[in-house]
Amino acid sequence: MRWKITGLYIGSLLILSLLLLSIFVFTIWFSVITGVNVPETERSRFPEQFTLEFEKFIMDDNGMPMVKKEGEEKLKKNNAWLQILNKDGTEIANWGKPDEVNGHYTPSELIFNYKYSNNGNTIFVSRKNADNKEWSYIIGFPENRVSKYTVLFSPESLRYRDLITPLVIILLTTIIIGYLFGKKLSRPVLDIINGITKLAKGHYHINYQTKGLYKNVYYSLNTLANTLYYNQRERRRLENMQEEWIANLSHDLKTPLSSIKGYGEMLLDKKNISNSKEVVEYANIIMSKSLYIESLIEDLKLTYQLKNNMLPLNKKNINLVELLRTTIIAILNTPLYTEREIHFDVKTENIPFYGDEKYLTRAFNNLIFNALTHNYNTTEIWVSVNQTFYNTKITIKDNGKGIPAEDLDKLFERYYRGTNTNRNNAGTGLGMAIAKQIITSHEGTISVESWLNKGTCISIIFTNKINL
Structure with missing residues (x-):
């Protein structure tokens, strides 16, 4: 897999390099080689062609050269200057010539200035024949706008290997660099792929250092x-x-x-x-x-209905104090628990609550019965209810056996224990799970604390809905 990723990276780099090289060669070929083949209307943008074609703007005026108005505008537009010479190389007319430019040229000076830039000017030379008269003219451009560079080579000594060698060097360099970078970049990608493969096979014990690009x-x-x-x-x-x-x-x-x-x-x-x-x-x-x-x-x-929110609740305004008192009295009237002690502590006789009376009674009944059933006959139970501005809290506390710490988290789970029909008044084993689901369906929370041989405390909290 590592070599496959590295190979893909190197291949992509090679293709990119060849593409860039091709674009570069094509650009040079188009700009230089095909420059002479541009349409007639665009040739004026090439200085040399501009110079050759400028003769049509030069005319003979009683033996003296003159430049047409259109020619002067083109010189000005191209920031160029014009100098016309006679057969002796002496200037007989100029338009916009800089002061530092000579007024006379020997043949060697003219050739030298044409080949190399002089005094910050690049010049091009052509000639004009008019009425049996021949004039030479020079058109100069600022060197920072137009420059000339001479390339010398021998066609006889130019061989294919001279062209292939640089290309091979470029390709080898690309491969080496691509391999080094590809190897470095493929390592984290390979780690990620291996990690995903392990997860797919069910091996979840992985831990990567969170560093680097990934x-x-x-x-x-x-x-x-x-x-x-x-x-x-x-x-x-x-x-x-x-x-x-x-x-x-x-x-x-x-x-x-x-x-x-x-x-x-x-x-x-x-x-x-x-x-x-x-x-x-x-x-x-x-x-x-x-x-x-x-x-x-x-x-x-x-x-099942409570778990899947399929049970329609008949909610209405009820008094929690009255509901809890009625539940406790009904339990104490059960023959098996007539001798048990349940203390009910309230600070007010009316605590309004919006809920389903039938199922809330079922939940409180299950919680209190659980405290009675799983403790000694001498165990006492305290039930209290208090309301603040923000919530309503119901507490069911006993001084019984207590619950082991490892069993607390499982107390409200349906699948934690089965029923035991050999005991008197044994329940179905679903009472605590049903109680929690009913509390949750009323947007409440239930929690339990317990201490072995000291007792258990169950707390139920309902958040009051405040109308702003």
Whole structure:
């Protein structure tokens, strides 16, 4: 993979170099070689062609040269000057000639000045024939505008290898530089590709140093690996919990069904029934187990609806104090808990709240029952509710056994524990999860703190909606 990336880089660099070289050669060829082939209307922009064609603006006026008005304008436009010489090389007329320019030339001086710039001027020479008279004329341009450079070479000594050698040197230099840079640039790209390949195979233990040109990519790759690793662990944990919950649920359904089946068979066998009292006893047991299964199914349905926001809530204005008081009284009126102590502490008798009375009662009922069921009979429970300008807080506290620290995070998870039908008044094992989902559906939060052999405190907070 490294060589493939480096090769692609070198290939791209070679193509780019050849393209630039081709553009350069074409530009030189077009500007210099084809300069003589420009349209007639554009030739005046070439100084040498301009000089050759300027003779049409020179005319004979009684034996003396004169320049047409149009010619003077072209000289002015091109910032050029004109000098006309006789056969002896002496000046007989000029237009715009600088003071430092000579007025007489010998043949050698004329050739020298034509080949090399002199006094900051570049000159071009041509001639004019008029009425059997021959004049030489010089047109000069400022050296900073027009310059001439002579290139000397021998066509006989020019060989193909003289052209190929520089090209080979350029190509080799390009390859070497391309290899070095390609190798340096391909290393992080290869690391990124390898990292993505590892992630695709489920190997999330990668950690790249976030430095260099690709530091943001490395950072994103590390973040993605950590996220995928966390999601993988969470998925496996939930799968294990779900498998455990299904196993416990199967057991909890199988236990009452076994009782129903057994007592049903006994009722069918008249030999096992001595009197009507036993019939009633067996029927009550069958009814009790049936009600438990029905309750379990209803709880499963409810937690599914709450999880997927499919449960329509009948929200209205209610009094939280009255709702909690009614819930506590109903629990204490249950025969199993008539001797238990639940303290209710409020500072005001009316705390308005907008919610579903039925499901809020269900949530508080589950939380208080959980504190009663999983503690000693001597355990006391304190329920309090307070409202401030910003929120409403409900606290359910007990002085019971407490919850181990490793179990606190799992307290409200549906898949954490199964039910236990061998206990009196055993629930479905979904009560705490349902309570949290109901609180959350009312835009509230629930948290728990616990200390072993000291007790547990559950806090519920609803943010008050303030109309501005």
